[in-house]
Amino acid sequence: MSNVKDFALWTALVTPLKTDGLVDLESLTTLVKQQDAAKNGLLILGSTAEALNLTLKNKKAIIEHVINLKPSSPIMVGVGGHLQEECLEWIAYLETLSIHAYLFVTPLYAKPGPEGQYEWFKTLMDKVTKPVMLYNVPGRTAVPMSTEVVARLKDHKNYWAIKEASGSVEKFKEFLKASGNKPVYCGDDALLSDFVAAGSCGLISVASNAWPKETHLYVQQCLNKTFDAKELWTKASNSLFVTSNPVPVKRLLAERGDIASSRMAPPLSALDMKSAAPVLDADKEVKRWFGGQK
Numbered sequence: 001m002s003n004v005k006d007f008a009l010w011t012a013l014v015t016p017l018k019t020d021g022l023v024d025l026e027s028l029t030t031l032v033k034q035q036d037a038a039k040n041g042l043l044i045l046g047s048t049a050e051a052l053n054l055t056l057k058n059k060k061a062i063i064e065h066v067i068n069l070k071p072s073s074p075i076m077v078g079v080g081g082h083l084q085e086e087c088l089e090w091i092a093y094l095e096t097l098s099i100h101a102y103l104f105v106t107p108l109y110a111k112p113g114p115e116g117q118y119e120w121f122k123t124l125m126d127k128v129t130k131p132v133m134l135y136n137v138p139g140r141t142a143v144p145m146s147t148e149v150v151a152r153l154k155d156h157k158n159y160w161a162i163k164e165a166s167g168s169v170e171k172f173k174e175f176l177k178a179s180g181n182k183p184v185y186c187g188d189d190a191l192l193s194d195f196v197a198a199g200s201c202g203l204i205s206v207a208s209n210a211w212p213k214e215t216h217l218y219v220q221q222c223l224n225k226t227f228d229a230k231e232l233w234t235k236a237s238n239s240l241f242v243t244s245n246p247v248p249v250k251r252l253l254a255e256r257g258d259i260a261s262s263r264m265a266p267p268l269s270a271l272d273m274k275s276a277a278p279v280l281d282a283d284k285e286v287k288r289w290f291g292g293q294k
Helices: 025-038 056-068 084-094 114-125 147-153 169-178 189-197 212-223 230-239 247-256 277-291
Strands: 009-012 041-044 075-079 101-105 132-136 159-164 184-186 202-205
Touching: 009 212, 025 041, 025 056, 025 212, 041 056, 056 075, 056 084, 075 084, 084 114, 101 114, 114 132, 114 147, 147 169, 159 169, 169 184, 169 189, 184 189, 189 202, 189 212, 189 230, 202 212, 212 277, 230 277, 247 277
Parallel strands: 009 041, 009 202, 041 075, 075 101, 101 132, 132 159, 159 184, 184 202
Antiparallel strands: none
């Protein structure tokens, strides 16, 4: 298997659920095989996976199932919450498994300042043996990750990269500087070309759930500066956020038959997306674009 640091695209994989709310392992197999065929890294149990809305039993079933499929793509696992003891217990379990990296998000709800964030991240990073990507997503955590914290952690033995998902190129530049120009991934599909121009090394993607090979090509073109379909990809990416992520992308996957149901884990609801038209239209456009690249 290639080094995790060689992957420019990681798919923040959704969690397919059956209509009764149980994890749909058959559909999950389909999704993992699609990503593996596209040579995309696998981010399991991140925010797009509704990880905080799943029971510990279900989270363990998901990750053990993915590992047992033996994908050639590396597996990164999300770690997040607001109770550090629970996160440490989760990490202790993950350390017994054949995974390859971690995604640590800023603590939720409490809105810690720089010192609280530093102590949180360092405590978790000290307990693992795999590369760690730190995740800035203030839209979900209510507080941005501190650049001061990044500067203090960048030389930690397990520090690897940042996922920047605030939607700000200027904030991206601040993280890049604070990290000493270590890898910073774009966390917003629609902004990749702008982030690459500012120095980004790749993408952590929602869109690649729906378009694995297409998004892989999109990332390659952005990185080698041959991309010329910004309007199309911006529109397609934005269609996946017409309501709370991952409601739209799961609706599209269900409409196409890639997963059996668009069921969400409460408190999210598939009924919050009244029409599939935006994602179905985007699907046609992305596939038409991809076909024209061959």
